[in-house]
Amino acid sequence: MKNLLTDIAGVRVGHSGNMKVASGTTAIIFDQPAVAAIDVRGGGPGTREVSLLDVANTVERVDAIALSGGSAFGLDAGGGVQAWLAEQGRGFRVREAVVPVVPGAIVFDLLNGGDKAWGRFSPYRDLGYAAAASAGTDFALGSVGAGLGATTATFKGGIGSASAVTVNGIKVAAIMVVNAVGSVTVGDGPWFWAAPFEENGEFGGRGLPPAFTPDMLAMRIKGGPAASERENTTIGLVVTDAILSKAQAKRLAMIAQTG
Template sequence: MHPGPLNLITDVPGLKVGNAEDRQLKSGTTVLTADQPFTAGVHVMGGAPGTRETDLLAPDKSVAQIDALVLSGGSAFGLDACSGVVAGLRAAGRGFAVGPARVPIVPGAILFDLLNGGDKDWPDNPYPALGRAAYEAADHQFALGTAGAGTGALAARVKGGLGSASFVLPDGTTVGALVAANPLGSVTTPGDRHFWAAPFEIDGEFGGAGVDPASGFTTPAPSLKLASMQKLAADAAIPAEGSNTTIAIVATDAPLTKSQCQRLAIAAHDGIGRAIVPAHSPGDGDLVFAVSTSDPGAAITDGEPAADLGEIGHAAALCLSRAIARAAALARPEPCDLLPCWQEI
């Protein structure tokens, strides 16, 4: 396996990603869309998810394909970013046909960034406009780090962010990952210079610090994130539950059914567990969407060997680990930050 030419999820043919952010707000939205509707699944392993229209991705539900996926900051307010994307798709004539009407199908997930030093005293919810802007900005190239849904993201001890990575398998199949990393856990080993994902790094893509020789079976260092949030809230108690999340999308051009996309999402969660310690906690909303851009009619049928799906799932997990580390490694310092960037340590 080797990274695709962009080392982004958009190495998967047909996919585009757009970002929109508000620097004063310290928040933003990321949209993944495609030239044509695509097949998708989802799997949630965190204890505090925030989602929209994820039920329809279940294999037993009728909607076969969707038009876009949204990752957004803003907690519950950020779910309205999906409405902005729906409006943009409708204006473009996209959506599920119901007679003459078109209904764009846009599932989404959010992360909590309401206590990160940004100005949250808005008169009107800004996220519908951010969603529309992110959709209209969708392209093959897009920014990482302090961008889109990762604009205000924080990990336990350093800033989080938006990350992406890709692999091309020996048979030519492309796999990619996109993540907004805002976890309760740490992306770095104690000392904060080495990433937990270091064994999977390729060509110094997230700083080249290498594996921490002293990491072993250690207890993660105390969270600076919760302490900073409590200070910002005038020392009011900030529950860990619901104030964190790693939300991600993995994608492939291999033809998969909805149920196979769900299996791919399950496998990809291994990438979160390898890159964040601890992961999938009661205080996280950890979620992975999985996407196939090819005709599901050519997919492996039930009862056939699923070796190819296993290899794709393994590649997706590795891509997701790398993307999480890239999210933090590429984060940039900005005014009123609560935590340092990894680059500053």
């Protein structure tokens, strides 16, 4: 176990990014089509092909998931992932037609200082293709892929991953793009709110502060008092090797929102 999404057999992850644009894309590729469902809580979602994930609809399985920066422009990343899969002959078959199924979601990173004057077409389709082509079992964390342009109220955001095994041997893993409206640290740091869940010193082993001051507990909002709730998004994917129906996957997605 590497504490990564790819601890689930048959899952590969690839990143691509554009430093000038300060944004990027992450592709999660399934070696075999996977049962999938979605739960959306945000009031301003940016998603692609999620109607297919409704439990009432026909398509049961997906070939890949595209996560991207770029707000609505980043939805083009799914087309790039789809193009790569089509080259591999992957997809949902309707007689002689083959259509790769690639749902996706985006984060809002358009105000992070990168050069977004990309001309007529955004770079995200090409970024999606590159991410899919690079997918493997080892992948970077932090300011890469869909997390390249992510921010929080106090520190740079990014992409993270974790995995675990239940007492009866079922593996569960997650990958998250953290572009949160709030702060991941207690005050200005160096303590992380997630310290109780730290594994192997991944946050520096600092734990929580010995005491909490009013300043540490004060709300910190990205962009300050004039910020819009549309300036943040946190998206991700949970994968398990448990055998689930589409309806059960939907319930798992709902439960995962609590985490």
